[in-house]
Amino acid sequence: MSSHADSHGHDEIHLPKPTFWPLLLGLGFVMLPLGFITWSMEAGGGSLISRFYTGQAVFGTGLALVLFSIGGWLVSNIRANEPALAGVEAGKFAMWAYLGTETILFGGLIANAFFVWLRDPAVNDKLHTFSAMMIVSANTFILLVSSLTVVLGLAAIQQGKRNDLIKYIGITALLGVVFVSIQAYEYSHLIEEGITITSSQFGQAFYMLTGFHGLHVIVGVIWALVVVFMAARGIITAQRYMAVEIFGLYWHFVDVVWIIIFTVIYLV
Amino acid sequence: MSTPSSHESTPTTHHHPPIAEYITVFKWLTGLTIFELILAVSTHTQMLPLPEAALAVILIVAGLIKAVLVVAYYMHLKYDSRWYTVVLLAGVFFAVLLGAMLPFVLK
Numbered sequence: 001m002s003s004h005a006d007s008h009g010h011d012e013i014h015l016p017k018p019t020f021w022p023l024l025l026g027l028g029f030v031m032l033p034l035g036f037i038t039w040s041m042e043a044g045g046g047s048l049i050s051r052f053y054t055g056q057a058v059f060g061t062g063l064a065l066v067l068f069s070i071g072g073w074l075v076s077n078i079r080a081n082e083p084a085l086a087g088v089e090a091g092k093f094a095m096w097a098y099l100g101t102e103t104i105l106f107g108g109l110i111a112n113a114f115f116v117w118l119r120d121p122a123v124n125d126k127l128h129t130f131s132a133m134m135i136v137s138a139n140t141f142i143l144l145v146s147s148l149t150v151v152l153g154l155a156a157i158q159q160g161k162r163n164d165l166i167k168y169i170g171i172t173a174l175l176g177v178v179f180v181s182i183q184a185y186e187y188s189h190l191i192e193e194g195i196t197i198t199s200s201q202f203g204q205a206f207y208m209l210t211g212f213h214g215l216h217v218i219v220g221v222i223w224a225l226v227v228v229f230m231a232a233r234g235i236i237t238a239q240r241y242m243a244v245e246i247f248g249l250y251w252h253f254v255d256v257v258w259i260i261i262f263t264v265i266y267l268v
Numbered sequence: 269m270s271t272p273s274s275h276e277s278t279p280t281t282h283h284h285p286p287i288a289e290y291i292t293v294f295k296w297l298t299g300l301t302i303f304e305l306i307l308a309v310s311t312h313t314q315m316l317p318l319p320e321a322a323l324a325v326i327l328i329v330a331g332l333i334k335a336v337l338v339v340a341y342y343m344h345l346k347y348d349s350r351w352y353t354v355v356l357l358a359g360v361f362f363a364v365l366l367g368a369m370l371p372f373v374l375k
Contacts, residue, residue, distance in 0.1 A: 096352040100359030107363020111370045128312045137305050145299050151290045151342050245344075252342045258324045262301075263331030265310040268324045 013213045021073035022094065026101075028065030032215070033105070035059025036208065066219070076149060091110035091242055095249045105255050109212060113205040114264050120202045126193045127266060132186070139182045146175035147255045150248045157231070158239035166231050169244070172251065176217050184216050206265070213261060216254045221249050285341060294342045299331050 039055025125134070152166030171257065187207075195267075197207045227247050230236045236243055304327055310316035311323045315370040345353055 009282030013306055089315055092348070093351065093355070100355045103356065104362045104366060107360070108366045108370070111363075111367030116283045128308075130309065130313070133305065133309060133312075138300070140301055141298070144294065144301065147297075147338060148294045149292060152287065155287050155290065249343055252338050253304050255342075256338050258330055259334045259338070263304065266305055267327050 019073065019076060021069045021076065022098075024065055024069035024161050025073065026098075028062045028069060031058050031062025033208070033212065034206045035048065035062050036212075046152060070219075070222075074103070091246055092154045092249070095246050098252045100251065102257075106209075106213070106260075109205075109209040110257075110260060110264055111200070113209045114213050116202045117265065120200060123195060123200070123202050123206075123265065126190070126195060128198050132189065133266065135189070136262060136266045137185050139179050139186075140258065141260050142179050142182070146179070149175070154244050154248055157236060157238060157241045157244055159249050162231055162234075162237070164245065165236065165241075169224050169227050169231070169247075169268065173221045176221035176224065180214055180217055180221075183210065209261065210263070213254070214255055216255045216257070220251050220254055222249075223250065282358060285344070285347070295335050296337055297358050300334050304330050 035055050035058030037055075039059055101243050149172045153165045153172070154167060156162075156164035195203050195206065208268045224247065227236070227244060230243055307316070307318075307323065307326060311318045311320075339356070345356070
């Protein structure tokens with residue numbers, strides 16, 4: 001990690017105060033797929049109690065933990081008069097560490113969907129229809145544009161243009177909503193084609209992967225709105241914009257994951 | 269530069285790419301996506317007699333180039349500390365390891 005020189009020329013590492021919120025957030029993100037997997041596996045059988053309580057309870061608790069810890073983390077930072085994820089280099093390092101774990105998670109999900117897809121060539125024709133590929137391509141373009149608006153927003157606040165930051169990050173949130181809406185439309189189209197979460201092993205892997213990615217986009221939209229709120233309140237300035245950089249890392253990562261999903265699952 | 273304290277965020281001192289660079293990267297991303305789409309559609313509709321293995325290799329290489337462009341320029345990994353790259357590559361390593369093991373455990 002790099003350090004900053006103070007007025008006396010000494011190197012000084014700036015670290016945020018210890019907090020337990022990231023641990024809760026990580027626990028929540030672990031519980032989400034575990035609950036989802038348990039829920040899916042029990043959908044075809046099992047006792048009434050296990051079917052309705054085990055998977056759903058774990059998934060629900062994970063979701064609640066994620067939302068609770070994100071809110072708690074933000075509130076604790078705002079109360080401490082610090083931007084979200086304060087600590088210049090430490091904050092970015094923590095975000096990269098988190099993204100490293102997300103890389104493992106999505107790597108596993110993408111590989112799982114790909115290998116299951118190889119054994120089920122029948123779904124090939126349904127995923128590779130012209131209209132289906134156009135819909136997904138439009139969604140890919142939307143995410144690419146949203147990544148551009150994030151970096152333009154960052155560049156704007158670096159030049160002190162707060163209104164432009166609000167405009168660009170607002171557009172990013174809007175594009176995220178459009179992405180999720182188009183994904184919902186795509187789901188309805190695939191369900192009509194007979195690809196459901198219980199129809200096959202591929203259906204399970206496909207919806208697990210794209211649904212989990214969609215969940216990340218939804219979290220990103222909420223996060224973008226928080227950044228807009230912070231900018232509007234003057235918490236983010238030309239001198240303090242680390243919150244935008246941290247949010248940008250998350251959003252670009254979600255874009256990168258989609259770039260790989262688009263290529264490996266939809267085009268190949 | 270003022271002395272950083274626990275309640276004051278230090279101004280970032282990293283290199284900031286010019287906006288023109290962001291636009292150039294976006295053009296490459298869009299161009300590669302259009303290239304991928306045209307190649308995939310023409311192959312799947314039998315307009316282009318390309319073997320599936322060749323299509324897969326070309327598309328995956330194009331996808332990886334796009335991913336690297338976003339990570340390097342939009343996520344500033346090209347300009348930031350190498351420690352971030354190390355952390356990300358550790359994740360990529362374990363992701364590849366997990367993916368390589370999957371065919372042996374999938375039923």
